[in-house]
Amino acid sequence: MTRTTQQLLADRNRLLGPNVSTFYDDPIHVVKGEGVWLWDADGRKYLDCYNNVPHVGHCNERVVEAICRQASTLNTHTRYLHEGILDYVERLTSTLDGALDTAVMTCTGSEANDIALRMAEGMTGKRGIIATDATYHGNTSLVSQLSQSNVPTVGFGLRQYFRFVEAPDSYRNPDPDGTKFAASVSEQIAAHEESGTGFAALVICPYFLNEGFPDHPDGWLKPVAEVVRKAGGLLICDEVQSGFGRTGTHMWAHQKMGIVPDIMTLGKPMGNGHPVGAVVTNTDILATFRKGYRYFNTFGGNPVSCAAAMAVLEELQEKNLVDNAKTVGAYARSRLDQLASKYSVIGNTRGSGLVFGAEMVLNHDDKSPASEFTDRVINAMRHRGIILSKLGRHKNTLKIRPPMPFSIENADLLFDTLDDVLAKTPVTP
Template sequence: MTETLIDRRARLMGPNVPTFYRRPVHLVRGQGVWLWDADGTRYLDCYNNVPHVGHGHPRVVQAICDQAARLNTHTRYLHELVLDYLDRLTATLGHGISQGIMVCTGSEANDIALRMAQAVTGATGIIATDNTYHGNTAAVSALSTRRPPIGGRPAHVRLVPAPDSLRPLGGSREGQAAAFAAHVQAAIDDLAAAGHELSGLILCPVLANEGLPEVEPGFFGPALAAVRAAGGIVIADEVQPGFGRMGNHFWGHDALGFAPDVVTVGKPMANGHPVGAVLARPAVMAAFRNAFGYFNTFGGNPVSAAACLAVLDVLRDEGLVDQAARTAAHALDRMRALRHPALAQVRAAGLFLAMELVADDALTPHPALAEEVVERLRDRGFLMGRIGRQQHILKVRPPMPWGIDHADLFFDALQQVLDEVTP
């Protein structure tokens, strides 16, 4: 009997290594916004943000091939490409953020960012939301609600209730920003009472894993003021909203109108090549660099830098940020026209869409329905995912070349599936 891929995974990777979907997809090829499985079935990619400028983009592939054949070393030698990239990347950033450390994953970036906060403040207290994910290292997983750390959460971490569009903190949408800030202040006070002064707060500017609640520009103002008043710094985890996905802004924090001290990036920046980075103001960078002799063997190598530069080139030359804004506007219209009794709210942050499903008038989350919708779309050739506290919110976060035609294909199929699962 032939060993299946699923059996091989269990044998070689061990238990508890989930795949997406009840019938996992065995992909063999990708191009642009399309993926093909081993049977030749084509899928529209509606949620992968790693292939930011499209699967297998020829310019990114060529940049990797050319540089890999020429030279791949590390930053103990001089090389232009990592500097060219940091020059161009920091040029997209305001708020005095002009320096960076190149690493290999968003997890490594956030692991550094937490230490930057410690180095700047001399303190360790750190605040995140109670429904977030910032990565998988031991230090960063301490912030995770979905993947809590082995041995329990450390004493210097406080998780504050995440904003929610349907069930706003403080009981009203108008009062949610103040209520969130009050939770942050309470966490600061609680940390101090336990002997942990504040080093900072880390958040995804669009609260992606929290379910993409509606947070307008200025929403975080009161909370961040409390952080700064306590001496802490603000870390914006831009792994999901960054690199133009917002359409109207290159960065999530600019779309939300706040000024972080540190920005971390990962997944989309090199279209799948393993790259992440931490970007900071010089004073923050100096505090970290002088406290810790950080070196990352693969970080900022010429091949990674070439891949990163190619992604910026493609974003610019193909006008993908403006296109994301146009596609997002159309997708929002289509999303608002969806009909299903369980569809409680639809929300968007640029080309990142969320559709929240509830089971009743009490707004009880309906993860089973969300799962069923995702599975049926998979069977129709559309790959999408779920977010939110109970994984009851449909997530669409496609590669940036997703256009209006792709949005129409997807929403036509989604409405058909929603009709199928209407009671």
């Protein structure tokens, strides 16, 4: 049976509970995906400019083939020996600085960050964590409490271990060399130490994807890394969104930002939608963690997950998708900049590779957020068959983050449509 949208929403409420968020008030009932395209139940086609989970494209042939082949051959836990996990970790770590040479495989980025914080606790003997005030690092009891935008009232009361710094914002509060950010982290380190909690780690997305991907020059994280190390803490880079070549210039955003983290965590795009995540770190940190806890994850690193994840790395390499992100991303930025010179509602354009966007403002002087306008643009785009989203403190930044095979032609369709929508959408209704 095929349910109508109303029936789907009613059944979701009944079977999955209230407040299960959807994209759009009139959410899309998707039934098929291929490359950068999605189809709804009525056969309508959408250009997916937002989903970073199907990193190498919806239903990517190489990934699907790897999953089918391995699922029909063997799928079991890692208490048996299997080459899949070893080949994968070897290949994954070969893309990283030599110090990042070991990994724990998990099923989700949340599980990965949950481990990373415990690694920091194990290494430092302290529990004080610092994050930005506009981030998200997952949904477990521990890491959910790192979110300031979706603050849980449940979670066994761990918020006393978390301190927050203002998220970087290159448009409204420029910090061209990262020293202001480093200073604010330094302040919170001192506050952790003074409170008796002590400082364990700073956890950040090195490209600040949830914070609105501020425009920073390469190497921007060096000052903060120095501050963290000087204080004896660990630097955790959550590359769940920023990794796997998303920024076009580097495989990992921390490389772009000029640093080597102590711990890197992975999730969403790693298996192109297959549930797989990882914590990558150095031998010393991993050994200390494993001494403190004999971690085992039944599904983590199973042969099918590793086959899916390996196929993603292979696809990235063989289709030159990181280069593609650079080329198409540069083209997209130029088209976006053209729109910015045409429509004054665009206050700022930002991004690198296949993550880019524009901040919408009512005027350029006081930069008042055009949040409601942004919402109307996104809904108009959806009805024109283009999926994108918004984010940022003021919900006024278009966030565009398509699968990595996004082409010049796709970018043209996106910006031709956006041009038309901007022309037809009054800033104040």
